[in-house]
Amino acid sequence: MNKRFAPAYLLTLVNVLGFSILMPILPFVVEDYGAPKWVFGLLLTLYSAFQFIGAPFLGTLSDSMGRKPILLVSQAGTLFSWIIFVIALSLPETPIWGLMLPLWIIILSRIIDGLTGGNTAVANAYIADITTRKEKSYIFGYLGGIAGIGMIIGPGIGGLAASTSYGYMGTMFFAILISVLTLITIIFWLKESHPIENRSKRKKQSITKTFFILRRIREVNPAPIIKTLLVLKLFFSSMMAFYIATISLFLIDLFEFDVQHLGYFMFAGGGFLAFNQAFLSRLFIKKFGEYRTLLLGLGLCAVGLVCLTIMDSLGPFIAFYYILNLGLSLCFPTFNALLSIHANPKKQGEIMGISESINSFAMATFPVISAAIYGVIGFELYLGLSLMPLIALLIALFTYKRLGAAVRV
Numbered sequence: 001m002n003k004r005f006a007p008a009y010l011l012t013l014v015n016v017l018g019f020s021i022l023m024p025i026l027p028f029v030v031e032d033y034g035a036p037k038w039v040f041g042l043l044l045t046l047y048s049a050f051q052f053i054g055a056p057f058l059g060t061l062s063d064s065m066g067r068k069p070i071l072l073v074s075q076a077g078t079l080f081s082w083i084i085f086v087i088a089l090s091l092p093e094t095p096i097w098g099l100m101l102p103l104w105i106i107i108l109s110r111i112i113d114g115l116t117g118g119n120t121a122v123a124n125a126y127i128a129d130i131t132t133r134k135e136k137s138y139i140f141g142y143l144g145g146i147a148g149i150g151m152i153i154g155p156g157i158g159g160l161a162a163s164t165s166y167g168y169m170g171t172m173f174f175a176i177l178i179s180v181l182t183l184i185t186i187i188f189w190l191k192e193s194h195p196i197e198n199r200s201k202r203k204k205q206s207i208t209k210t211f212f213i214l215r216r217i218r219e220v221n222p223a224p225i226i227k228t229l230l231v232l233k234l235f236f237s238s239m240m241a242f243y244i245a246t247i248s249l250f251l252i253d254l255f256e257f258d259v260q261h262l263g264y265f266m267f268a269g270g271g272f273l274a275f276n277q278a279f280l281s282r283l284f285i286k287k288f289g290e291y292r293t294l295l296l297g298l299g300l301c302a303v304g305l306v307c308l309t310i311m312d313s314l315g316p317f318i319a320f321y322y323i324l325n326l327g328l329s330l331c332f333p334t335f336n337a338l339l340s341i342h343a344n345p346k347k348q349g350e351i352m353g354i355s356e357s358i359n360s361f362a363m364a365t366f367p368v369i370s371a372a373i374y375g376v377i378g379f380e381l382y383l384g385l386s387l388m389p390l391i392a393l394l395i396a397l398f399t400y401k402r403l404g405a406a407v408r409v
Contacts, residue, residue: 005139007190008127009146011071014182015119016147020154021178025162025171033093033100043110045364050114052360059121059353063200063346067126068192070119070349075186077116079179084109086172114360121356125349128340129193136340137290138282141333145278152270200346225342226351228399232294233335233355235392237362239301240328242385245367246374253378255314269325276329284330290341291400294334298393300327305386309379327389 030040062070088105096104124140131139161170251257251265284293304324311317335355343351374381 004130005127005142007185008123008130008139008143010185011123011182011190012143012146013150014178014185015123016150017154017157017178020151021158021161021171021175024155024159025168028162029089029106029168030103033103035099035103039099039103041368043107045368046107046110047114047117048360048364050111051117052357052364054115054117055121055356055360056350056353058116058119059125059349059351059356062122062125062194062349066192066194066196066199067122067129067349068186068190070122071126071186071190072183074116074119074122075179075182078113078119079176079183081109081113081116082172082175082179084112086169086176089168089172121352122349124336124340124352124356126190126193127336128343128348128352129345131340133341137285137333137337140336140340141277141279141281141285143336144281144329144332145274145276148270148274148277152267152274194349198345200350223342223344224399224402226339228396229335229338229342230354230358232298232392232396233358234362235388235395236298236301236331236335237359238366239305239385239388240359241362241366242370242381242388243305244363245370246381249371249374250308250379250382254312254317269321272322272325273329276326277333280326281330281333285334285337290334290338291396293330294338295393295396295400297327297330297334298389298396300324300330301389302386302393303327305382305389309382 026043027037027040030037030043058070058074085106088102088109091102091105094101127139127143128136157174158171161174162168164170166173248262248266251262255261257265281293284296288296300323304320304327307320308317308324311320336352339351339355340348370381
Protein backbone atom coordinates (compact mmCIF):
# COMPACT_ATOMS: atom_id res chain seq x y z
CA MET A 1 0.00 0.00 0.00
CA ASN A 2 1.36 3.41 -0.97
CA LYS A 3 1.97 5.35 2.27
CA ARG A 4 0.96 8.69 0.75
CA PHE A 5 -2.65 7.45 0.50
CA ALA A 6 -2.75 6.11 4.07
CA PRO A 7 -4.08 9.37 5.66
CA ALA A 8 -6.93 9.45 3.13
CA TYR A 9 -7.77 5.80 3.82
CA LEU A 10 -7.79 6.39 7.58
CA LEU A 11 -9.73 9.64 7.22
CA THR A 12 -12.40 7.87 5.15
CA LEU A 13 -12.72 5.00 7.63
CA VAL A 14 -13.03 7.13 10.76
CA ASN A 15 -15.42 9.55 9.03
CA VAL A 16 -17.79 6.72 8.14
CA LEU A 17 -17.40 5.11 11.57
CA GLY A 18 -18.22 8.42 13.23
CA PHE A 19 -21.58 8.40 11.41
CA SER A 20 -22.46 4.69 11.30
CA ILE A 21 -21.91 3.91 14.99
CA LEU A 22 -24.79 6.28 15.75
CA MET A 23 -27.32 4.36 13.66
CA PRO A 24 -28.16 1.56 16.19
CA ILE A 25 -28.91 3.94 19.07
CA LEU A 26 -30.78 6.81 17.39
CA PRO A 27 -34.17 5.00 17.13
CA PHE A 28 -33.96 3.99 20.81
CA VAL A 29 -32.91 7.48 21.93
CA VAL A 30 -35.96 8.90 20.17
CA GLU A 31 -38.21 6.23 21.72
CA ASP A 32 -36.78 6.69 25.23
CA TYR A 33 -37.66 10.38 25.14
CA GLY A 34 -41.24 9.53 24.15
CA ALA A 35 -41.06 11.07 20.67
CA PRO A 36 -42.91 9.73 17.61
CA LYS A 37 -41.00 7.70 15.00
CA TRP A 38 -40.94 10.56 12.49
CA VAL A 39 -38.42 12.33 14.76
CA PHE A 40 -35.91 9.59 13.91
CA GLY A 41 -36.45 10.35 10.20
CA LEU A 42 -36.09 14.05 10.96
CA LEU A 43 -32.69 13.49 12.60
CA LEU A 44 -31.46 11.64 9.51
CA THR A 45 -32.94 14.19 7.11
CA LEU A 46 -31.52 17.20 8.99
CA TYR A 47 -27.98 15.87 8.65
CA SER A 48 -28.31 15.49 4.87
CA ALA A 49 -30.21 18.76 4.46
CA PHE A 50 -27.53 20.83 6.18
CA GLN A 51 -24.75 18.87 4.48
CA PHE A 52 -26.40 19.98 1.23
CA ILE A 53 -25.79 23.56 2.37
CA GLY A 54 -22.33 23.03 3.85
CA ALA A 55 -20.62 20.81 1.26
CA PRO A 56 -20.39 23.38 -1.58
CA PHE A 57 -19.12 26.06 0.83
CA LEU A 58 -16.39 23.84 2.24
CA GLY A 59 -15.41 22.53 -1.19
CA THR A 60 -15.07 26.05 -2.62
CA LEU A 61 -13.16 27.29 0.43
CA SER A 62 -10.70 24.40 0.07
CA ASP A 63 -9.96 25.56 -3.50
CA SER A 64 -8.86 28.98 -2.21
CA MET A 65 -7.49 28.17 1.27
CA GLY A 66 -6.14 24.65 0.84
CA ARG A 67 -7.51 21.23 1.82
CA LYS A 68 -5.90 20.78 5.24
CA PRO A 69 -7.33 23.84 7.08
CA ILE A 70 -10.86 23.11 5.80
CA LEU A 71 -10.59 19.44 6.81
CA LEU A 72 -9.48 20.61 10.27
CA VAL A 73 -12.42 23.00 10.66
CA SER A 74 -14.85 20.38 9.35
CA GLN A 75 -13.65 17.64 11.67
CA ALA A 76 -13.59 20.05 14.63
CA GLY A 77 -17.25 20.79 13.86
CA THR A 78 -18.04 17.08 13.93
CA LEU A 79 -16.27 16.71 17.29
CA PHE A 80 -18.19 19.70 18.65
CA SER A 81 -21.48 18.12 17.51
CA TRP A 82 -20.70 14.90 19.39
CA ILE A 83 -19.89 16.85 22.55
CA ILE A 84 -23.25 18.64 22.24
CA PHE A 85 -24.92 15.21 21.86
CA VAL A 86 -23.28 14.04 25.11
CA ILE A 87 -24.45 17.19 26.89
CA ALA A 88 -27.99 16.55 25.59
CA LEU A 89 -28.06 13.07 27.14
CA SER A 90 -27.27 14.55 30.55
CA LEU A 91 -30.00 17.23 30.49
CA PRO A 92 -33.32 16.95 32.36
CA GLU A 93 -36.38 15.72 30.43
CA THR A 94 -38.17 19.05 30.23
CA PRO A 95 -40.93 19.23 27.57
CA ILE A 96 -40.58 22.13 25.11
CA TRP A 97 -42.88 22.54 22.07
CA GLY A 98 -43.90 18.88 22.08
CA LEU A 99 -40.42 17.36 22.46
CA MET A 100 -38.14 16.81 25.42
CA LEU A 101 -35.28 19.32 25.83
CA PRO A 102 -32.55 16.68 25.15
CA LEU A 103 -34.08 15.93 21.74
CA TRP A 104 -33.97 19.61 20.75
CA ILE A 105 -30.27 19.69 21.67
CA ILE A 106 -29.68 16.48 19.70
CA ILE A 107 -31.40 18.14 16.72
CA LEU A 108 -28.95 21.05 17.09
CA SER A 109 -26.10 18.53 17.20
CA ARG A 110 -27.22 16.93 13.92
CA ILE A 111 -27.52 20.35 12.23
CA ILE A 112 -23.94 21.29 13.23
CA ASP A 113 -22.63 17.91 12.12
CA GLY A 114 -24.40 18.31 8.78
CA LEU A 115 -23.08 21.83 8.15
CA THR A 116 -19.50 20.74 8.80
CA GLY A 117 -20.03 17.31 7.23
CA GLY A 118 -18.89 18.38 3.78
CA ASN A 119 -15.45 16.98 4.55
CA THR A 120 -16.22 14.08 2.20
CA ALA A 121 -16.10 16.51 -0.74
CA VAL A 122 -12.83 18.03 0.52
CA ALA A 123 -11.33 14.58 1.16
CA ASN A 124 -12.24 13.58 -2.42
CA ALA A 125 -10.59 16.77 -3.69
CA TYR A 126 -7.51 15.88 -1.62
CA ILE A 127 -7.37 12.46 -3.31
CA ALA A 128 -7.79 14.12 -6.70
CA ASP A 129 -4.80 16.36 -5.92
CA ILE A 130 -2.37 13.58 -5.00
CA THR A 131 -3.28 10.91 -7.56
CA THR A 132 -2.19 10.49 -11.14
CA ARG A 133 -4.64 9.94 -14.01
CA LYS A 134 -3.98 6.18 -13.82
CA GLU A 135 -4.34 5.98 -10.03
CA LYS A 136 -7.60 7.87 -9.60
CA SER A 137 -10.05 5.09 -10.49
CA TYR A 138 -8.67 2.35 -8.29
CA ILE A 139 -7.90 4.67 -5.36
CA PHE A 140 -11.51 5.90 -5.35
CA GLY A 141 -12.50 2.23 -5.56
CA TYR A 142 -10.41 1.45 -2.47
CA LEU A 143 -11.97 4.42 -0.67
CA GLY A 144 -15.41 3.07 -1.50
CA GLY A 145 -14.42 -0.33 -0.15
CA ILE A 146 -13.08 1.21 3.05
CA ALA A 147 -16.29 3.25 3.46
CA GLY A 148 -18.26 0.01 3.02
CA ILE A 149 -16.24 -1.64 5.77
CA GLY A 150 -16.95 1.34 8.02
CA MET A 151 -20.68 1.04 7.36
CA ILE A 152 -20.52 -2.68 8.22
CA ILE A 153 -18.56 -2.54 11.47
CA GLY A 154 -19.78 0.86 12.69
CA PRO A 155 -23.30 -0.20 13.76
CA GLY A 156 -21.84 -3.25 15.52
CA ILE A 157 -19.38 -1.11 17.48
CA GLY A 158 -22.11 1.40 18.32
CA GLY A 159 -24.45 -1.31 19.54
CA LEU A 160 -21.77 -3.03 21.61
CA ALA A 161 -20.68 0.26 23.19
CA ALA A 162 -24.30 1.04 24.09
CA SER A 163 -24.72 -2.41 25.68
CA THR A 164 -22.02 -1.66 28.28
CA SER A 165 -22.75 -0.14 31.68
CA TYR A 166 -22.24 3.32 30.10
CA GLY A 167 -25.28 2.92 27.80
CA TYR A 168 -25.67 5.55 25.08
CA MET A 169 -22.76 7.48 26.61
CA GLY A 170 -20.50 4.55 25.69
CA THR A 171 -21.39 4.98 22.03
CA MET A 172 -20.93 8.74 22.17
CA PHE A 173 -17.56 8.53 23.93
CA PHE A 174 -16.41 6.16 21.20
CA ALA A 175 -17.62 8.63 18.55
CA ILE A 176 -15.67 11.40 20.28
CA LEU A 177 -12.57 9.18 20.37
CA ILE A 178 -12.88 8.58 16.61
CA SER A 179 -13.22 12.32 15.94
CA VAL A 180 -10.16 13.09 18.06
CA LEU A 181 -8.21 10.40 16.19
CA THR A 182 -9.23 12.01 12.89
CA LEU A 183 -8.11 15.45 14.06
CA ILE A 184 -4.74 14.06 15.13
CA THR A 185 -4.38 12.35 11.75
CA ILE A 186 -5.10 15.62 9.90
CA ILE A 187 -2.77 17.72 12.07
CA PHE A 188 0.28 15.46 12.17
CA TRP A 189 0.03 13.15 9.16
CA LEU A 190 -1.92 14.78 6.37
CA LYS A 191 0.14 17.10 4.17
CA GLU A 192 -1.35 19.99 2.24
CA SER A 193 -2.09 18.76 -1.29
CA HIS A 194 -3.29 21.96 -2.95
CA PRO A 195 -0.32 24.28 -3.62
CA ILE A 196 -0.79 28.04 -3.56
CA GLU A 197 -0.17 28.40 -7.29
CA ASN A 198 -3.14 26.10 -8.04
CA ARG A 199 -5.55 27.87 -5.71
CA SER A 200 -8.43 29.93 -6.99
CA LYS A 201 -9.25 33.43 -5.81
CA ARG A 202 -11.52 33.49 -2.79
CA LYS A 203 -15.00 34.53 -3.84
CA LYS A 204 -18.08 35.65 -1.98
CA GLN A 205 -20.56 32.84 -1.37
CA SER A 206 -24.30 33.09 -0.92
CA ILE A 207 -26.49 30.66 1.00
CA THR A 208 -29.35 31.23 -1.47
CA LYS A 209 -27.13 30.05 -4.34
CA THR A 210 -26.59 26.77 -2.53
CA PHE A 211 -30.22 25.80 -3.05
CA PHE A 212 -29.94 26.19 -6.82
CA ILE A 213 -27.58 23.42 -7.94
CA LEU A 214 -28.01 24.22 -11.64
CA ARG A 215 -27.04 27.84 -11.01
CA ARG A 216 -23.89 26.74 -9.16
CA ILE A 217 -22.96 24.44 -12.03
CA ARG A 218 -23.48 27.26 -14.52
CA GLU A 219 -21.25 29.61 -12.51
CA VAL A 220 -18.44 27.04 -12.27
CA ASN A 221 -18.80 26.57 -16.06
CA PRO A 222 -17.22 23.10 -16.13
CA ALA A 223 -16.34 21.05 -19.20
CA PRO A 224 -19.27 19.33 -20.97
CA ILE A 225 -18.34 15.95 -19.50
CA ILE A 226 -18.55 17.38 -15.95
CA LYS A 227 -22.04 18.75 -16.66
CA THR A 228 -23.09 15.36 -18.02
CA LEU A 229 -21.65 13.52 -15.01
CA LEU A 230 -23.45 15.79 -12.54
CA VAL A 231 -26.77 15.20 -14.32
CA LEU A 232 -26.13 11.43 -14.21
CA LYS A 233 -25.21 11.76 -10.54
CA LEU A 234 -28.58 13.37 -9.80
CA PHE A 235 -30.47 10.39 -11.25
CA PHE A 236 -28.14 7.90 -9.54
CA SER A 237 -28.30 9.61 -6.12
CA SER A 238 -32.09 9.83 -6.32
CA MET A 239 -32.24 6.10 -7.05
CA MET A 240 -29.96 5.42 -4.07
CA ALA A 241 -32.11 7.53 -1.74
CA PHE A 242 -35.27 5.65 -2.76
CA TYR A 243 -33.45 2.31 -2.47
CA ILE A 244 -31.91 2.95 0.97
CA ALA A 245 -35.24 4.08 2.40
CA THR A 246 -37.23 1.06 1.20
CA ILE A 247 -34.98 -2.03 0.89
CA SER A 248 -35.58 -3.03 4.53
CA LEU A 249 -39.36 -2.70 4.09
CA PHE A 250 -39.12 -4.70 0.86
CA LEU A 251 -37.26 -7.60 2.54
CA ILE A 252 -39.57 -7.65 5.55
CA ASP A 253 -42.70 -7.75 3.37
CA LEU A 254 -41.39 -10.22 0.79
CA PHE A 255 -39.54 -12.73 2.99
CA GLU A 256 -40.86 -11.84 6.46
CA PHE A 257 -37.35 -11.10 7.71
CA ASP A 258 -36.95 -10.37 11.41
CA VAL A 259 -34.32 -8.01 12.82
CA GLN A 260 -31.67 -10.75 12.96
CA HIS A 261 -32.14 -11.94 9.37
CA LEU A 262 -32.31 -8.38 8.11
CA GLY A 263 -29.02 -7.67 9.88
CA TYR A 264 -27.38 -10.73 8.29
CA PHE A 265 -28.59 -9.70 4.84
CA MET A 266 -27.39 -6.11 5.22
CA PHE A 267 -24.04 -7.28 6.57
CA ALA A 268 -23.53 -9.56 3.55
CA GLY A 269 -24.67 -6.81 1.17
CA GLY A 270 -22.26 -4.33 2.70
CA GLY A 271 -19.46 -6.88 2.45
CA PHE A 272 -20.13 -7.46 -1.24
CA LEU A 273 -20.26 -3.70 -1.84
CA ALA A 274 -16.92 -3.18 -0.11
CA PHE A 275 -15.23 -6.06 -1.96
CA ASN A 276 -16.64 -5.12 -5.36
CA GLN A 277 -15.59 -1.48 -5.05
CA ALA A 278 -12.12 -2.25 -3.73
CA PHE A 279 -11.23 -5.01 -6.20
CA LEU A 280 -13.71 -5.85 -8.99
CA SER A 281 -14.29 -2.25 -10.06
CA ARG A 282 -10.57 -1.90 -10.78
CA LEU A 283 -10.68 -4.91 -13.15
CA PHE A 284 -13.65 -3.49 -15.05
CA ILE A 285 -12.07 -0.04 -15.32
CA LYS A 286 -8.80 -1.53 -16.54
CA LYS A 287 -10.70 -3.48 -19.22
CA PHE A 288 -13.30 -0.91 -20.35
CA GLY A 289 -12.19 2.50 -19.04
CA GLU A 290 -14.04 4.69 -16.53
CA TYR A 291 -16.92 5.96 -18.66
CA ARG A 292 -17.86 2.63 -20.18
CA THR A 293 -17.63 1.03 -16.73
CA LEU A 294 -20.08 3.68 -15.51
CA LEU A 295 -22.43 2.80 -18.40
CA LEU A 296 -22.21 -0.87 -17.44
CA GLY A 297 -22.87 -0.07 -13.78
CA LEU A 298 -26.00 1.96 -14.60
CA GLY A 299 -27.26 -0.86 -16.82
CA LEU A 300 -26.72 -3.47 -14.09
CA CYS A 301 -28.58 -1.26 -11.59
CA ALA A 302 -31.60 -1.05 -13.90
CA VAL A 303 -31.61 -4.82 -14.60
CA GLY A 304 -31.17 -5.66 -10.91
CA LEU A 305 -34.03 -3.41 -9.77
CA VAL A 306 -36.46 -4.78 -12.37
CA CYS A 307 -35.62 -8.42 -11.60
CA LEU A 308 -35.92 -7.95 -7.84
CA THR A 309 -39.62 -7.13 -8.24
CA ILE A 310 -40.41 -10.42 -10.01
CA MET A 311 -38.47 -12.74 -7.70
CA ASP A 312 -40.50 -14.47 -4.96
CA SER A 313 -37.88 -16.95 -3.72
CA LEU A 314 -34.75 -16.07 -1.80
CA GLY A 315 -32.13 -17.79 -3.99
CA PRO A 316 -32.90 -15.95 -7.27
CA PHE A 317 -33.51 -12.76 -5.28
CA ILE A 318 -29.97 -12.91 -3.85
CA ALA A 319 -28.54 -13.49 -7.35
CA PHE A 320 -30.22 -10.39 -8.79
CA TYR A 321 -29.48 -8.42 -5.62
CA TYR A 322 -25.80 -9.12 -6.29
CA ILE A 323 -26.23 -7.80 -9.86
CA LEU A 324 -27.66 -4.58 -8.40
CA ASN A 325 -24.87 -4.52 -5.82
CA LEU A 326 -22.23 -4.91 -8.54
CA GLY A 327 -23.83 -2.10 -10.53
CA LEU A 328 -23.65 0.21 -7.51
CA SER A 329 -20.03 -0.83 -6.93
CA LEU A 330 -19.07 0.14 -10.49
CA CYS A 331 -20.85 3.50 -10.34
CA PHE A 332 -19.54 4.83 -7.01
CA PRO A 333 -15.79 4.97 -7.81
CA THR A 334 -16.18 5.86 -11.49
CA PHE A 335 -18.29 8.95 -10.74
CA ASN A 336 -15.61 10.34 -8.40
CA ALA A 337 -12.74 9.30 -10.67
CA LEU A 338 -14.26 10.91 -13.78
CA LEU A 339 -15.11 14.12 -11.93
CA SER A 340 -11.57 14.25 -10.57
CA ILE A 341 -9.94 13.53 -13.93
CA HIS A 342 -11.85 16.18 -15.88
CA ALA A 343 -12.26 18.96 -13.28
CA ASN A 344 -10.14 22.10 -13.44
CA PRO A 345 -7.42 21.67 -10.72
CA LYS A 346 -8.34 25.09 -9.33
CA LYS A 347 -11.98 24.01 -8.94
CA GLN A 348 -11.61 20.41 -7.70
CA GLY A 349 -13.08 21.24 -4.30
CA GLU A 350 -16.01 23.16 -5.74
CA ILE A 351 -16.87 20.41 -8.22
CA MET A 352 -16.63 17.74 -5.50
CA GLY A 353 -18.74 19.98 -3.25
CA ILE A 354 -21.48 20.25 -5.88
CA SER A 355 -21.34 16.48 -6.39
CA GLU A 356 -21.68 15.89 -2.64
CA SER A 357 -24.53 18.41 -2.40
CA ILE A 358 -26.41 16.41 -5.05
CA ASN A 359 -26.07 13.34 -2.81
CA SER A 360 -27.21 15.30 0.22
CA PHE A 361 -30.16 16.82 -1.64
CA ALA A 362 -31.36 13.34 -2.66
CA MET A 363 -30.89 11.89 0.83
CA ALA A 364 -32.69 14.84 2.43
CA THR A 365 -35.60 14.86 -0.01
CA PHE A 366 -36.50 11.37 -1.20
CA PRO A 367 -36.41 8.88 1.74
CA VAL A 368 -39.68 10.15 3.25
CA ILE A 369 -41.30 10.39 -0.20
CA SER A 370 -40.18 6.89 -1.19
CA ALA A 371 -41.41 5.33 2.06
CA ALA A 372 -44.81 6.97 1.52
CA ILE A 373 -45.01 5.74 -2.10
CA TYR A 374 -43.94 2.24 -1.04
CA GLY A 375 -46.76 2.21 1.51
CA VAL A 376 -49.23 2.72 -1.34
CA ILE A 377 -47.88 0.62 -4.25
CA GLY A 378 -45.47 -1.78 -2.53
CA PHE A 379 -43.01 -3.81 -4.64
CA GLU A 380 -43.97 -2.02 -7.87
CA LEU A 381 -41.97 0.95 -6.64
CA TYR A 382 -38.81 -0.82 -7.80
CA LEU A 383 -40.11 -1.05 -11.36
CA GLY A 384 -40.44 2.73 -11.39
CA LEU A 385 -37.16 3.08 -9.56
CA SER A 386 -35.36 1.21 -12.36
CA LEU A 387 -36.25 4.11 -14.68
CA MET A 388 -33.74 6.37 -12.89
CA PRO A 389 -30.55 4.45 -13.81
CA LEU A 390 -32.12 3.62 -17.18
CA ILE A 391 -32.69 7.31 -17.99
CA ALA A 392 -29.16 8.08 -16.79
CA LEU A 393 -27.84 5.31 -19.05
CA LEU A 394 -29.72 6.68 -22.07
CA ILE A 395 -28.38 10.20 -21.39
CA ALA A 396 -24.85 8.80 -21.07
CA LEU A 397 -25.17 6.83 -24.32
CA PHE A 398 -26.66 9.83 -26.14
CA THR A 399 -23.76 12.06 -25.09
CA TYR A 400 -21.07 9.39 -25.59
CA LYS A 401 -20.34 10.34 -29.20
CA ARG A 402 -20.64 14.09 -28.56
CA LEU A 403 -18.14 14.00 -25.69
CA GLY A 404 -15.61 12.34 -27.97
CA ALA A 405 -12.10 11.61 -26.74
CA ALA A 406 -12.89 12.72 -23.18
CA VAL A 407 -14.73 9.44 -22.51
CA ARG A 408 -12.68 7.10 -24.66
CA VAL A 409 -9.62 6.86 -22.44
